Amino acid sequence: MAGLAPFARMNGIGNKIIVADMRGRADRILPQAALVLAADPVMHFDQIMAVYDARIPGTDYFIEILNQDGSFAQACGNGTRCVVQMLALATGKSAFTFETIAGILNAHSNEDGSISVDMGKPRFDWQEIPLAEEFRDTRMIELQVGPIDAPVLHSPSAVSMGNPHVIFWVDEDVWSYELDRFGPMLEHHPLFPERVNITIAQLSGPDHLIIRTWERGAGLTKACGTAACAAAVSAARTRRTGRSVSLTAPGGALQVDWREDDHVVLTGAVEMEFTGYFEPETGKWSRNGEGLA
Numbered sequence: 001m002a003g004l005a006p007f008a009r010m011n012g013i014g015n016k017i018i019v020a021d022m023r024g025r026a027d028r029i030l031p032q033a034a035l036v037l038a039a040d041p042v043m044h045f046d047q048i049m050a051v052y053d054a055r056i057p058g059t060d061y062f063i064e065i066l067n068q069d070g071s072f073a074q075a076c077g078n079g080t081r082c083v084v085q086m087l088a089l090a091t092g093k094s095a096f097t098f099e100t101i102a103g104i105l106n107a108h109s110n111e112d113g114s115i116s117v118d119m120g121k122p123r124f125d126w127q128e129i130p131l132a133e134e135f136r137d138t139r140m141i142e143l144q145v146g147p148i149d150a151p152v153l154h155s156p157s158a159v160s161m162g163n164p165h166v167i168f169w170v171d172e173d174v175w176s177y178e179l180d181r182f183g184p185m186l187e188h189h190p191l192f193p194e195r196v197n198i199t200i201a202q203l204s205g206p207d208h209l210i211i212r213t214w215e216r217g218a219g220l221t222k223a224c225g226t227a228a229c230a231a232a233v234s235a236a237r238t239r240r241t242g243r244s245v246s247l248t249a250p251g252g253a254l255q256v257d258w259r260e261d262d263h264v265v266l267t268g269a270v271e272m273e274f275t276g277y278f279e280p281e282t283g284k285w286s287r288n289g290e291g292l293a
């Protein structure tokens with residue numbers, strides 16, 4: 001056993017994140033440990049962000065992301081913002097370059113306390129999302145929920161923000177859709193060989209979206225940063241909005257700017273809840289100053 005690792009339990013506008021400080025260690029967090037932590041009523045999380053020493057020159061750290069179900073995710077916008085806060089407190093720095101499975105990401109804290117992360121470029125090609133069959137135009141793909149002649153949800157936009165997303169556009173209140181019922185079905189739909197994150201989005205004002213998300217590997221969340229990016233980019237791509245979009249998720253507000261160089265920047269608040277130590281192999285944990293649970 002490699003010993004206890006420090007963690008910070010945080011949230012990015014309600015997206016429940018454990019930032020695990022794995023710097024200086026060679027061991028990894030096991031999916032089994034993630035399942036144990038996810039089942040704990042206090043530690044229950046959407047994603048674990050495991051921060052390791054850099055593996056390649058020009059980066060500060062390598063980040064591995066685990067979902068609540070023990071699966072690995074390529075990208076996590078809100079989690080990356082939480083990592084910046086944890087590292088800023090630990091190192092006194094305010095800007096970082098991370099290596100993730102989805103690519104190299106730059107992130108920094110702002111003077112108003114918010115944190116921004118450059119999530120890289122969106123990908124629209126059906127093979128890159130990935131989809132199981134060819135769609136030449138992913139602004140609107142063939143997929144529907146409900147009766148064939150009166151679908152409840154249909155024709156979503158599809159995009160990869162490093163991880164796969166579909167966005168269903170609705171006119172009604174986003175809370176009037178049973179996302180808890182449709183989410184699991186769509187996440188595992190054969191059209192998505194790597195499963196998918198599902199968002200319902202309503203245009204509620206000029207350049208403003210209201211969103212709700214069912215996350216791959218985590219279920220209903222109060223917020224999902226990559227989903228916010230996916231919704232904003234898809235809204236701009238379908239001429240619903242311009243390239244700077246404010247969003248309201250159940251947990252709060254996010255801002256997404258799709259820059260002219262094609263990079264997508266996500267900005268919002270994060271919150272520190274408590275800190276402690278855990279065993280990366282087993283998921284046993286304790287708050288600072290207490291014994292292992």
Ligand SMILES: N[C@@H](CCC[C@H](N)C(=O)O)C(=O)O
Pocket residue numbers: 015046047067072073074075076077078079163164197215216217218223224225226227
């Ligand atoms: N909460 C995240 C997204 C997490 C990853 C997602 N569940 C997946 O498996 O792709 C965010 O803030 O982006």
